[in-house]
Amino acid sequence: MGKKTQYDPALWQECEQAYARHGALCLTLQDSHGVNVNLLLLARQLDLCGVWLAPAQWQTLQQQIAHWEQSLLLPYRQLRRLAKSHLLEAEYQQMLALELMLERKSQRLILHKLNQLTPEGTQTNLSSYLGLFGLDAGTYPELSPETA
Template sequence: MKPIDWRQVERNYVQAECRNALLSLQDNYGVDVNLALLALYCDQQQLAISACCWPKLLATSAHWQQRLAPLRVIRRTAKHLTPQQYQRILAMELALERQLQQQLTPLLRFSESAQSNLERLGQCYDNAAIAASLNPFL
């Protein structure tokens, strides 16, 4: 199996309805958009992420979210920023997101499984809304 191409994974984010669903899950339930995009993409490709990978994926995500969250708050709440300042903060946030993606990729292993990745991610976050929100984009 070839490595995950995050440009392909991110194509779902371009769809406004999918992006809105992802951001709602992030804002309301603390779901990592990268993990949700990865789960959605793998379900679309019929790739089952091994159950043993999820704890490592979630731990890695949690570590990076501690770094991303402050930037996200500043970007979203700072009305006083100039457009250039806003773009700089956004660029830093996106650079950290890309670093997170590179940390997630080597943790992936695939297996035969009847359970969807979105369902498994929902179990990890103890939230069935994840699959319900993103299943329409499969």
């Protein structure tokens, strides 16, 4: 059994830096497999910290935000994508900014639940999280913490 660790919102700044490098792959995994980008980046960051969550704990984190994302974030994202060709660039950027605000709410929900968990994993977080979608982390070496 692992030691409980407390994380603060600064954790997401490090995840955003990883997104800047791997955003295209993250979005491909999101659109093709339903992977949550926030959880994917969190898995990578926790691997860098040497803290491993069990697959069931990743499932818990996924469930923590499922209702919020299904009811608000994902419909808004779809609306933004549909509206893109009908908006001026400034209007589209406003929609993106609002979506980012909704993503930050997801991050707060994830962080709240993460701080309640005691790490129990025996494999990397990327393996555990991507395994929920039937994906092999080895297929995506660019996400490996060694490429930080």
